[in-house]
Amino acid sequence: MATLMVPENLVYERPHSFTDAPTHYCPGCTHGVAHRLIAEVLEEMNLTERTIGVAPVGCAVFAYNYFDTDFVEAAHGRAPAMATGIKRCLPDHIVFTYQGDGDLASIGMGEIVHAAARGENITVIFINNANYGMTGGQMAPTTLPGMKTTSSPDGRDVETQGYPIRMAEMLATLDGAGYVVRRSLHDPANIRKAKKAIRTAFEVQERKLGFSMVELLSTCPSNWNLTPVESLKWLEEHMLPFYPLGDYKVAPAVAAAKI
Amino acid sequence: MARELWEGNQAIAEAAIRVGLEAYFGYPITPQNEILEWMSKRLPELGRAFVQAEAELGAINMVYGAACTGARVMTSSSSPGISLMMEGLSYIAGTEVPMVLVNVMRGGPGLGNIAPSQADYNQICKGGGHGDYHPIVLAPASIQEAVDLMPVAFDLAEKYLNICCILIDGSIGQMMEPVELPEMRPVVRKDYPWAVNGAKGRPRRILTSIYLDPPEEEKTNLRLLKRWREAQEKEIRYKEYFIEDAEFVVIGFGTAGRVALSAVRAARAQGIKVGLFRPITVAPFPYKRLAELARQASAFLVVEMNAGQMLEDVRLAVNGSIPIEFYGRLGGVVPFPDEILSEIQRVAKAKLRADSDPIADWMKRMEMIAR
Amino acid sequence: MPAKGTIEVNDLYCKGCELCVAACPPQVLALDMERLTPKGYxxxxxxxxxxxxxxxxALxxxxxxxxxxxxxxxxAAPVAAGG
Incomplete structure (x- = not known):
């Protein structure tokens, strides 16, 4: 088998736009898959030397340790505002935020909505895993009705705790949004589609076609109390029906660009 | 350049633009709207960045992002808006990036009112947001002084990698005075060794305020403190009037200091040997100079448009060596020169004790005034 | 005759999550219970x-x-994993 391991036979290797650091994510958490897809896209588009990432508060707070690009660390929910400040001062650079559902859809709702409404030329990678991972699995704005979390121990009661928010659908209503889609990371086919969407989102920014966001349905095995493999199944059975995958906004200019 | 009649807020905005402001992010709030409005017209026409944010929270975090790129950036707000910005200000201080903040104070607490006040002295001079940090705070008393302090503010922010605040109140923001503005300077983006602007031909850079390892956070705090001590050593600014032969000294910053100057002049005309000390850097505070003056003067009279916030710093400087009297107006009330003159006359005649309680004494007198 | 391939797993990164084990079409992967990575997986x-x-x-x-x-x-000409 060793003779197979020669450069001409190489099919896949760790993206060079990653640093050497192992991630701090729990085993099987699909945050890592999302990171890897972004790294692959940055490398393929040759963007690492002019990209600035904006890390959130949440499990991905240390995202800046893993990408070989300049990075800043935002306050909880404020990544789109910080990205706005960076992008307005460096309009020809690529600026992306990486945010979880508590960060983006709860405490940062104002920032994300207005960044999209302004048509801010940034890319947002939004990880929806239906709970607050870092703080220990509390109820998130994306937690499904009836879903048990550490702050909805009897299951989310929509009568008292309200309903989950579908961010992609909501942001798609804004005229400033150029490209808003939802993808999932639960199987190889969907991971491929997710990567294609991430690539499109960065292309949209590169061509200055407005705000772009890829929402990624993601797993949280530790807080869901499931194995990584069971988590994929749970995502497929419970999250997909509530959060349908699809292209919620492809602005005419984006469609015309045929990315 | 010629002297022209300018409104305070607009003059401050134009001065910032002329000394190289690259980006402004703000949110409307009275009494500083004219800064935002001026920026909204001027910055786009100059090809620079302007965003009216969704809230002060968004504005300060846009400033945070812009500051990380090494751009000259500022925002402005007034009391309730500054409270909202405290989150971002703490992060900016913790990340050690420079910015200028113009704080046009109004009456509070809460929604308060839109009248001139100095009630947010403690908020900004003592840090404001969470964590151990001190912004540099400059308190001009006229539009010209505010204009002249704009380049100083940017230079200090960039030298000390800190927030530099221009602390004024609604009266300076909205009055009109003849001023000379600086010449238009070209914008020069400095290539700071810390700025995030794309890792081309260099190792990547990370700007963050998170140090999960407590000893690392401690080192960061010590680094901030070291810079702060250096600013305390090198950047103290104040103005003195009739100090040389003064037997007692009135102390006031900003508008209160300016009104007090009229009163001091009137008192001098009556032969009262009184001087005025007006701190310009209220943070770092001129403790040393005041300690020196406490050896010369027999008493201090502190005048503020708040309930004695700077008074605490003066008491720290004096350390009980001489009596301190206090006169304050609150909630957006600006004292008249006559009020301060009668305080000066009272202090000139009174038998004062160094261990008296200036706030208690003043509150007794206020029962008559604020009826 | 299917193409012949192989993989190299970097112990620095592998956390033994078994997502690859479940996804492998020919089902040729398993955790190595004889070894531990430096992190203990x-x-x-x-x-x-x-x-x-x-x-x-890898995908x-x-x-x-x-x-x-x-x-x-x-x-079987190579195609990038992300396709």
Whole structure:
């Protein structure tokens, strides 16, 4: 088998736009898959030397340790505002935020909505895993009705705790949004589609076609109390029906660009 | 350049633009709207960045992002808006990036009112947001002084990698005075060794305020403190009037200091040997100079448009060596020169004790005034 | 005749999550219960013949721990994992 391991036979290797650091994510958490897809896209588009990432508060707070690009660390929910400040001062650079559902859809709702409404030329990678991972699995704005979390121990009661928010659908209503889609990371086919969407989102920014966001349905095995493999199944059975995958906004200019 | 009649807020905005402001992010709030409005017209026409944010929270975090790129950036707000910005200000201080903040104070607490006040002295001079940090705070008393302090503010922010605040109140923001503005300077983006602007031909850079390892956070705090001590050593600014032969000294910053100057002049005309000390850097505070003056003067009279916030710093400087009297107006009330003159006359005649309680004494007198 | 492939797993990154084990089409992967990574996980390895170098393991790997090789034949020209 060793003779197979020669450069001409190489099919896949760790993206060079990653640093050497192992991630701090729990085993099987699909945050890592999302990171890897972004790294692959940055490398393929040759963007690492002019990209600035904006890390959130949440499990991905240390995202800046893993990408070989300049990075800043935002306050909880404020990544789109910080990205706005960076992008307005460096309009020809690529600026992306990486945010979880508590960060983006709860405490940062104002920032994300207005960044999209302004048509801010940034890319947002939004990880929806239906709970607050870092703080220990509390109820998130994306937690499904009836879903048990550490702050909805009897299951989310929509009568008292309200309903989950579908961010992609909501942001798609804004005229400033150029490209808003939802993808999932639960199987190889969907991971491929997710990567294609991430690539499109960065292309949209590169061509200055407005705000772009890829929402990624993601797993949280530790807080869901499931194995990584069971988590994929749970995502497929419970999250997909509530959060349908699809292209919620492809602005005419984006469609015309045929990315 | 010629002297022209300018409104305070607009003059401050134009001065910032002329000394190289690259980006402004703000949110409307009275009494500083004219800064935002001026920026909204001027910055786009100059090809620079302007965003009216969704809230002060968004504005300060846009400033945070812009500051990380090494751009000259500022925002402005007034009391309730500054409270909202405290989150971002703490992060900016913790990340050690420079910015200028113009704080046009109004009456509070809460929604308060839109009248001139100095009630947010403690908020900004003592840090404001969470964590151990001190912004540099400059308190001009006229539009010209505010204009002249704009380049100083940017230079200090960039030298000390800190927030530099221009602390004024609604009266300076909205009055009109003849001023000379600086010449238009070209914008020069400095290539700071810390700025995030794309890792081309260099190792990547990370700007963050998170140090999960407590000893690392401690080192960061010590680094901030070291810079702060250096600013305390090198950047103290104040103005003195009739100090040389003064037997007692009135102390006031900003508008209160300016009104007090009229009163001091009137008192001098009556032969009262009184001087005025007006701190310009209220943070770092001129403790040393005041300690020196406490050896010369027999008493201090502190005048503020708040309930004695700077008074605490003066008491720290004096350390009980001489009596301190206090006169304050609150909630957006600006004292008249006559009020301060009668305080000066009272202090000139009174038998004062160094261990008296200036706030208690003043509150007794206020029962008559604020009826 | 399917293409012949193999993988190399980097112990620095592999956390033994088994996502690749479940996803592997020819089912040739398993955790190596004889070994521990420096972080204390049992890393994945190939346990039997049949790897085609399809790179699906790398595609689902959250830790970019897997390098994939495939014998270059006319029938199976390499394609990037992300496609």
């Amino acid at each position: 049992h890393p994945v390895h190939i346990v039997k013949e049949g790897c085609t170098g399809c790179a699906i393991c 689902v790997c959250p830790d970019a721990a897997i390098t994939v090789y495939r014998e270059v034949t006319k029938a």
